[in-house]
Amino acid sequence: MDIFTDPTNIDAYVSGFLWILKLTGASAVCALVLGVLLAAMRVSPVPVLRGFGTAWVNIFRNTPLTLVIFFCYFGLYSTLGLSLADDLNLNNFWLGVVGLSVYTAAFVCEAIRSGINTVPTGQAEAARAIGLSFAQTLRIVVLPQAARSVVAPFGSVLIALCKNATIVGTIGLVEASTVMKDLINSYGNAVILIFLVFAGTFAAFLIPTGYFFGWLANRLAVKR
């Protein structure tokens, strides 16, 4: 058994998971920014913005991620000619980040909105009553309190995002699951071992992530 001692395989393994980490990191940042904006739209007093936020969530939350990623590649790139990088791998990476971000933003938005609903309406009323604007009320009073009840759901969204990142393999990025498939093709006698190593690597990253967010949520819990 020289699968996991062969330097070529180790390089492939490491680079596969590095792509997963990069996809997760970049998409998490984009999805967070986008998700906060969408949530602000969904609670805003402006009907057009509310409609836009609602439409976004309904479209992307109810479309399979595979379709979203395929659309980024075949729709945005192949058909509409949107190229995000000259390097083929980087282009696929950024197309993947776009797909993962717009999809995950819908879940981030809903997590934030449910968090906003845990903040008593009196908090926003008191904020408006001293003359804070809608944006100030959200930024200074509502979101900081919502954030604390949003931490735990964010953990779940992040974990799902990390696993979803493997779907970018379908548009040609050699990330972890693609590396695994290639290794299985080369080492048909070690399928179970290969599978366990890759699944174990995901678990080794994600189980502590889950516990970390749980711990953070408890630490930040708001006193009432």
Add this chain to the structure above:
Amino acid sequence: MTTGEPLIVLDSVNKWFGPLHVLDDVSLSVGRGEVVVVIGPSGSGKSTLCRAINRLEPINSGTITFDGRELPAEGKALAKLRSEVGMVFQSFNLFAHKTILENVTLGPIEVRGEKPAAARERGLALLDRVGIANQADKFPAMLSGGQQQRAAIARALAMQPKAMLFDEPTSALDPEMVGEVLEVMTSLAREGMTMVVVTHEMGFARHAANRVIFMADGKLVEDAAPTEFFANPRSERAKDFLSKILTH
């Protein structure tokens, strides 16, 4: 007491919650420095009336004028108007994630752009005035109800409002804490603050109010000086209401 043009004017105000007519053709004017106490059975629309004055409740028809200007629609102008009208809620609504002092200085710093150091100094003076300067660095949940409500009054006063609205400020308090809040309100009234107070505290209405408004079923039924209202209520509704609350 009253000088010049009235500060708050409601003219034929109507509001519905679905089929429920919560404000039925209400007209009222409150002069500068006047203390108006609004009483009435629950569901009579008195809280809605109070909340309509700074447009926390939008109205369906009629006009509300504050300091000579009609209430603006949602936006910057409304935020400015609200900063000039202090509001005290039944459930205090102190910002749960901010300390007592931060609650008081938030408006001056964020809305008025005051320097934090100056706002802090003024905030501490206000907390001292309502008797809770020693609680400045605690969070709201660590204070008693009475202390929280006094902090909420200090938060409203920090904006140097032209008028103060009180929406049942003592209804959520344990009985032994009602006095400390009423004391602060009474001293405010004496200093000439324009106040609209929705309350069930008849003692406060008697000794601190210039006028008592009695509401029932969304209508403004009586508007009289407290001595006159408590001694000779004109309407049957008011007589009935007073007989129920004053015999115990």
